[in-house]
Amino acid sequence: MRHKDLCLQTLLLLWSFSCSIELDYTSIFSFGDSYTDTGNFVIISGPTTPELAMTKPPYGMTFFGHPTGRISDGRLIIDFIAEALGLPLLPPSFAANRSFEQGANFATAGGTALDRTFFVVNNYTVLSPFNISLRDQLRWFDGMKPSLCAGTPGGCRGFFSKSLFVVGELGWNDYASVLLAGGGAGEARSVTPQVVSMICAGTQKLIEDGARTVVVSGISPMGCTSGNLVLFASSSEEDYEPDTGCLKSLNLLSMEHNQLLREALTQLRGRNPGVRIIYGDFYTPLAELAATPRRFGIDGEDGALRACCGGGGGRYNFNLSSACGMEGVTACDDPSSYVNWDGVHLTEAAYHHVADGWLWGPYAQPTVLSSA
Ligand SMILES: *[C@@H]1O[C@H](CO)[C@@H](O)[C@H](O)[C@H]1NC(C)=O
Ligand SMILES: *[C@@H]1O[C@H](CO)[C@@H](O)[C@H](O)[C@H]1NC(C)=O
Ligand SMILES: *[C@@H]1O[C@H](CO)[C@@H](O)[C@H](O)[C@H]1NC(C)=O
Ligand SMILES: *[C@@H]1O[C@H](CO)[C@@H](O)[C@H](O)[C@H]1NC(C)=O
Secondary structure, three states: OHHHHHHHHHHHHHHHHHHHHHOOOOEEEEEOOOOOOOOHHHHHHOOOOOOOHHHOOOOOOOOOOOOOOOOOOOOOHHHHHHHHOOOOOOOEOOOOOOOOOOEEEOOOOOOOOOOHHHHHHOOOOOOOOOOOOHHHHHHHHHHHHHHHOOOOOOHHHHHHHOEEEEEOOOOHHHHHHHHHOOOHHHHHHOOHHHHHHHHHHHHHHHHHOOOOEEEEEOOOOHHHOHHHHHHOOOOOHHHEOOOOOOEHHHHHHHHHHHHHHHHHHHHHHHHOOOOEEEEEOOOHHHHHHHHOHHHHOOOOOOOOOOOOEEOOOOOOOOOHHHEOOOOOOEEOOOHHHOOEOOOOOEOHHHHHHHHHHHHHOOOEEOOOOOOO
């Protein structure tokens, strides 16, 4: 009896040991755009820029109680990952007087996979006044290395072998840039190979720097977000998915990007044996939320496609000239029963749902973040 108890105890011990050791990342480094930015854009813009909507209430209303530079009512996917791994919420890489030993977030709102010049020379809508593409963010990362890890035992490669890297979501702004210039979904789709190859080149660079675990995020269904549903509205019912009410052509664009990305990641795994490259599915969870909102506690009437915060009223509550954060614009009473926060970005509740799926399943492939 006693012996059996001991066995059981040993088993339990081993089990909890293996569980904790897999979660033993010492830091997180993250790259991306406004879905991941924890404050960089506000810092880069500086105090002289005309006041940014995201620095106003009700941004941050649900979790922080005040705006933090995150473009949501609360925490983002990267915040939920940090919490689950027992690490502090990632400081933006441009934060003053902060230690980056447990990680830094280079993601910046407006960030693109492709360089800013690509959009300039092709006459696409240039969304950001700054150079904040993935290549720029990787350069900032390189600039941080000397102070971060150059002097540590094992050097930077040793340091980064225990870090979790998160790349993306990236691509949304690249495609938005083409769409807003009037290119249409077809032209946006023609850019996917370049976008995906840039994301993979960035991931490969991180692996060469010593990364052993990288999560690469796909993009969300671009046809399900309130802003796009207003900006690219169609008078033909045929242009909408019957089960979700999302725009078909934009969701096809997202799916094509994600499919190419997954194929490219398979190749990347082949080239980098021993490195864990995890695909974070950002599409499926949101498509499911849009198709069966009530199953997930989302307001079935309008919470799946209608922005919580906005001044547009109507079915999607989105209007560029009276957007969330502007004077007199209000938020819904209960953001946790909405998917969309401000027309483009998501509520904390939606981000939480995606993060849980990456950490414990079912939205991460080939393995979840919390396992070996
Ligand atoms: C950073 O630290 C320096 C020196 O201690 C101080 O002068 C400065 O005000 C701090 N900056 C911020 C943004 O806290
Ligand atoms: C962009 O616009 C300029 C000025 O109208 C034109 O000269 C140039 O050919 C365009 N470039 C492309 C790639 O379409
Ligand atoms: C962005 O980078 C390009 C190419 O290096 C450069 O020509 C341009 O001046 C930069 N723009 C800004 C706003 O820094
Ligand atoms: C959008 O907001 C502007 C400014 O508040 C307002 O004048 C306009 O009527 C709104 N448009 C719609 C479609 O609600």
